[in-house]
Amino acid sequence: MALLISPDDRHHGVLNVSQSILDSSALFTSINMRLENVDITTGETLNQSDFKEVFGQGATGKGIEIRYDDKGQKYLWLFAKETGRYDDNIGTDKFRYTGEDPQGPGVENPGQEDQELKRGNAALREALNTPVPIFLFYQPAGRDGWEYRGMVNVVSFEYKPRNGRYIYEFTLEPIKNKSETPLDIDGQEHTPDIHQPPQTSISVSRIIRNTQLTKEIKEKYDYNCQICGETRRGNNGDPYAEAHHVQPLGKPHNGPDEESNILVLCPNHHADFDYGRAKIDTQTYEVEHADRSEIDGTELSIAPGHDLEGKYIRYHNAGIAQF
Numbered sequence: 525m526a527l528l529i530s531p532d533d534r535h536h537g538v539l540n541v542s543q544s545i546l547d548s549s550a551l552f553t554s555i556n557m558r559l560e561n562v563d564i565t566t567g568e569t570l571n572q573s574d575f576k577e578v579f580g581q582g583a584t585g586k587g588i589e590i591r592y593d594d595k596g597q598k599y600l601w602l603f604a605k606e607t608g609r610y611d612d613n614i615g616t617d618k619f620r621y622t623g624e625d626p627q628g629p630g631v632e633n634p635g636q637e638d639q640e641l642k643r644g645n646a647a648l649r650e651a652l653n654t655p656v657p658i659f660l661f662y663q664p665a666g667r668d669g670w671e672y673r674g675m676v677n678v679v680s681f682e683y684k685p686r687n688g689r690y691i692y693e694f695t696l697e698p699i700k701n702k703s704e705t706p707l708d709i710d711g712q713e714h715t716p717d718i719h720q721p722p723q724t725s726i727s728v729s730r731i732i733r734n735t736q737l738t739k740e741i742k743e744k745y746d747y748n749c750q751i752c753g754e755t756r757r758g759n760n761g762d763p764y765a766e767a768h769h770v771q772p773l774g775k776p777h778n779g780p781d782e783e784s785n786i787l788v789l790c791p792n793h794h795a796d797f798d799y800g801r802a803k804i805d806t807q808t809y810e811v812e813h814a815d816r817s818e819i820d821g822t823e824l825s826i827a828p829g830h831d832l833e834g835k836y837i838r839y840h841n842a843g844i845a846q847f
C-alpha cells in the first residue's frame with residue numbers, strides 16, 4: 525500500500541486559538557493557559573480532572589490530543605496504557621507508539637480499519653519535522669490516573685501492516701534533560717518554527733535563537749512565500765509564513781539551523797516540501813512540482829542577502845522529493 529500523506533492537519537489561525545479557549549473556559553477559569561506556566565513534575569499522577577488544573581484544559585480521552593495554549597503555542601498530550609489494545613511499550617529509552625484509530629461516524633469497524641494520517645497521527649508526523657512540546661502520560665495496569673513520564677520527541681514513523689490492517693507506528697524518544705521546560709515562544713506563531721533537532725534536549729536558549737532566526741528570514745521576504753508569493757494572515761490579521769528547513773533538522777537528516785538551509789513558504793508549499801512534492805533546480809532555481817502545473821516551471825524567489833545553499837537543495841531533491 526502506498527503511503528498517503530495528507531497535510532490536512534496543519535491547523536493554523538484563529539479557529540484553533542478560539543477553540544482552545546472554548547475548551548477550557550466552560551468549566552474552568554483559566555490561570556495556567558500559557559505553557560510556560562505549566563507546573564508538572566515527571567512521576568506525578570494526574571486524574572482526568574487534574575488536567576484542567578495543570579494545563580488549563582481538560583483531557584477528552586483520546587490517545588493523542590492536540591492542544592494550543594492561549595498564545596497559540598501548539599503542544600500534544602500522548603496517552604499510553606500498559607494494557608489495552610494499543611499495547612504501547614514505554615521504556616526509558618526509545619519506544620514505539622501506535623497511532624490513533626479513525627474516529628467519527630464514518631467508522632464501521634472500530635479498531636479494525638486502516639489508520640489514517642489525520643488528527644493526532646498527522647500531528648505526530650508533523651512533529652518529526654517541526655517539533656512541538658509533547659507530554660507523555662502513562663497508565664500502569666490496574667490503575668486510574670495518568671503518570672507523567674516527561675516529554676518526548678518523534679524520531680521516526682512507519683506505516684505498516686498489523687493484524688490485517690495498516691497502522692502508524694511512531695518511534696519516540698524521551699527528552700533526557702528534565703529540568704528545562706518548553707516555553708511558548710512567539711505569540712504570532714501557531715505552528716512555531718522551533719525545529720530543535722529531535723535528538724537533543726529542549727533548550728530554552730536554543731528555542732529563542734531559532735525563533736529569532738526564522739523571524740528574521742520571514743521578514744526578509746515580508747512573509748511572502750518564495751514559491752507562490754502569497755502571504756497568509758494569522759492571528760489579528762498579522763502576516764503569516766512558515767520557515768522550512770530544506771535539509772531537515774534532527775535524525776536522520778541532521779540539517780543545520782541556518783538561513784542558508786531555510787525557505788520561507790506558505791502553509792501549502794511548506795507541506796509540498798515536507799512531503800516531497802516539489803523540487804528546485806540548483807542552477808536555474810526553477811521549481812518542479814509533482815502535481816501542480818501552475819507552480820511547475822516557475823522560478824523560486826530569492827531575496828537579496830539570502831544565501832541559500834545548493835547543497836541543501838540537492839539533499840532535498842535526492843532524498844526527500846518523492847517523484
Ligand SMILES: [Zn+2]
Nearest residue numbers: 749752790793
Ligand atoms: Zn506558496
